[in-house]
Amino acid sequence: MGEVRSNGHAGAGTPAAAAPQALDRGARSARNAVKDATFLRLAHTNASPTAPCRTWPPPSHSASRADEPVTVGNRLPRLVTLRRAREGRFVDPVAAKRAVLDAGEQLGFVDPRVARVEALDRAAFLDDWLAEGRAGDMRFLLHHKKARLDPRTRYPWARSVVSAFFPYAAPPAPVRRWKEELRGRIAAYALGPDYHDVMTARLARWRDAVQELFPGAEAKGFVDTGAVFEHEWAARAGVGWTGKHTLTLSETRGSYAFLGEIFLEADLEPDAPVSDRCGTCTRCLDVCPTDALAPGYRLDPRRCISYLTIEHRGVVAPDLRPKIGEWVFGCDLCQTTCPWNDGASSPATEWLAPRLEGLLALDDAGFDRLYGASAIRRAGRIGLARNAAIVLGNTGNPDAVPPLSRALRDHDAPLVRRHAAAALGVLRGATPRAGTALEAGRSDPDDDVRSEVESVLDS
Numbered sequence: 459m460g461e462v463r464s465n466g467h468a469g470a471g472t473p474a475a476a477a478p479q480a481l482d483r484g485a486r487s488a489r490n491a492v493k494d495a496t497f498l499r500l501a502h503t504n505a506s507p508t509a510p511c512r513t514w515p516p517p518s519h520s521a522s523r524a525d526e527p528v529t530v531g532n533r534l535p536r537l538v539t540l541r542r543a544r545e546g547r548f549v550d551p552v553a554a555k556r557a558v559l560d561a562g563e564q565l566g567f568v569d570p571r572v573a574r575v576e577a578l579d580r581a582a583f584l585d586d587w588l589a590e591g592r593a594g595d596m597r598f599l600l601h602h603k604k605a606r607l608d609p610r611t612r613y614p615w616a617r618s619v620v621s622a623f624f625p626y627a628a629p630p631a632p633v634r635r636w637k638e639e640l641r642g643r644i645a646a647y648a649l650g651p652d653y654h655d656v657m658t659a660r661l662a663r664w665r666d667a668v669q670e671l672f673p674g675a676e677a678k679g680f681v682d683t684g685a686v687f688e689h690e691w692a693a694r695a696g697v698g699w700t701g702k703h704t705l706t707l708s709e710t711r712g713s714y715a716f717l718g719e720i721f722l723e724a725d726l727e728p729d730a731p732v733s734d735r736c737g738t739c740t741r742c743l744d745v746c747p748t749d750a751l752a753p754g755y756r757l758d759p760r761r762c763i764s765y766l767t768i769e770h771r772g773v774v775a776p777d778l779r780p781k782i783g784e785w786v787f788g789c790d791l792c793q794t795t796c797p798w799n800d801g802a803s804s805p806a807t808e809w810l811a812p813r814l815e816g817l818l819a820l821d822d823a824g825f826d827r828l829y830g831a832s833a834i835r836r837a838g839r840i841g842l843a844r845n846a847a848i849v850l851g852n853t854g855n856p857d858a859v860p861p862l863s864r865a866l867r868d869h870d871a872p873l874v875r876r877h878a879a880a881a882l883g884v885l886r887g888a889t890p891r892a893g894t895a896l897e898a899g900r901s902d903p904d905d906d907v908r909s910e911v912e913s914v915l916d917s
């Protein structure tokens with residue numbers, strides 16, 4: 459996430475994501491549909507001047523009189539020009555908007571809706587949020603505040619934003635015997651190819667289709683990584699509402715969906731926001747194992763398992779390690795508990811319940827081979843191995859001792875050796891073998907690892 463780096467949420471597991479040919483066909487038919495729907499040749503012989511309606515192109519684009527937007531009669535007050543008058547091509551703005559939304563839908567976006575681009579009134583919220591240090595290691599959130607609060611500071615041309623969901627499969631039921639089987643758990647959104655790649659390609663096609671509708675208009679697509687408050691635009695457009703877990707959800711889709719949006723230099727009729735349907739429910743706040751959620755749409759990422767396992771690069775605080783449970787990448791708990799997600803779950807996949815020993819032992823080549831095209835690469839090989847060490851400790855299973863001992867002895871990253879030592883410390887109650895394995899760590903070349911080993915052995 460962020461401007462420069464991808465945020466690592468990812469992996470659209472949509473069927474289409476796995477079928478590039480279908481995607482191309484979809485894009486082609488989207489373009490054709492746009493053409494069909496757009497260039498409606500509307501009679502304008504009875505047109506009489508009206509107050510200026512929303513027009514394309516805007517006056518600044520109108521170099522000559524022939525290029526000026528044509529206004530039309532009262533009987534068709536909402537007509538806008540999409541092509542220059544001399545080309546005689548006009549379109550109903552309702553049809554134009556429908557064509558924009560249809561183009562997105564044909565590319566796999568769902569419930570696309572429109573908001574007007576204007577300044578957001580979240581400056582105080584953001585200032586407090588950042589002042590409290592909630593950004594943690596996500597330094598990209600410290601930058602481009604102005605653009606986040608008003609995209610026109612960076613894209614002065616932006617008039618409308620089309621926001622949409624891009625669904626992914628609901629999480630499978632958790633592996634009940636994860637402790638016995640030494641398995642971790644990966645958040646559902648990370649199934650399949652990285653959603654940034656999938657959605658960026660589709661947003662580009664959608665943008666192209668939109669630009670066919672509005673020739674010469676600026677348009678820019680975003681997913682996740684821009685300085686854009688995606689929830690805010692989705693809520694304004696009525697794609698869904700912001701739940702108490704801070705995610706966007708809707709009555710029909712729940713929240714298992716990414717958000718993507720296209721900012722556009724043309725006025726589309728905005729849609730209305732939908733009402734907040736959280737009511738008195740507090741299930742997401744109650745279920746969160748780390749108390750990362752607080753009333754008032756406040757999430758403290760520094761306590762969120764998603765942040766700790768994906769974005770956080772250093773040592774995970776000892777009090778948070780047991781609360782991470784089986785999660786090695788991301789967390790779905792505040793979504794699985796949500797009544798609007800309707801208890802839906804998809805078939806179990808090995809991918810989302812990997813064996814911890816394998817994660818701990820990955821080398822660079824193995825990591826790239828397995829996760830190079832997945833959102834999981836965001837956590838990095840070392841981050842993932844650190845997470846696996848924590849979860850192995852959380853299993854309380856003596857079978858976790860051999861892989862942890864090997865990691866303490868052989869892993870190239872001190873961070874991982876340190877967490878392996880801490881996990882062996884947890885397992886000391888289950889088997890004395892854990893204590894024996896820890897002894898080897900006393901001669902570790904890294905000061906931090908040695909002091910972790912010593913403090914565990916002395917405790």
Ligand code: B12
Nearest residue numbers: 459645682687688690700705706716717755764765788789
């Ligand atoms: C940074 C980030 C994270 C961080 C911090 C999350 C956070 N809530 O801030 C971490 C790593 C923890 C994270 C985790 C996850 N993330 Co994330 N994340 C982002 C990212 C890149 C930026 C969010 C951000 O700006 N945070 C900063 C704070 C200040 O903003 P905010 O929480 O959105 O706050 C807004 C509201 O609270 C609102 N607000 C303030 N007062 C009020 C009052 C009212 C009445 C209302 C309604 C709102 C409101 O104001 C703020 C600005 O709009 C977005 C993509 C993007 N560019 O928006 C994805 C994004 C939010 N993440 C996403 C996903 C999928 C996840 C996870 C589900 C992944 C997982 N399974 O592990 C978890 C869910 C955790 C959770 N409960 O939020 C999706 C969410 C899709 C959806 N349906 O909502 C996004 C939109 C990416 C995408 N393009 O799809 N994420």
Ligand code: SF4
Nearest residue numbers: 746762763789791792
């Ligand atoms: S993703 Fe997990 S840790 Fe983060 S807020 Fe939701 S339940 Fe809590």
Ligand code: SF4
Nearest residue numbers: 701702736739742796
């Ligand atoms: S669990 Fe309840 S409070 Fe949380 S987002 Fe869902 S409906 Fe809203």
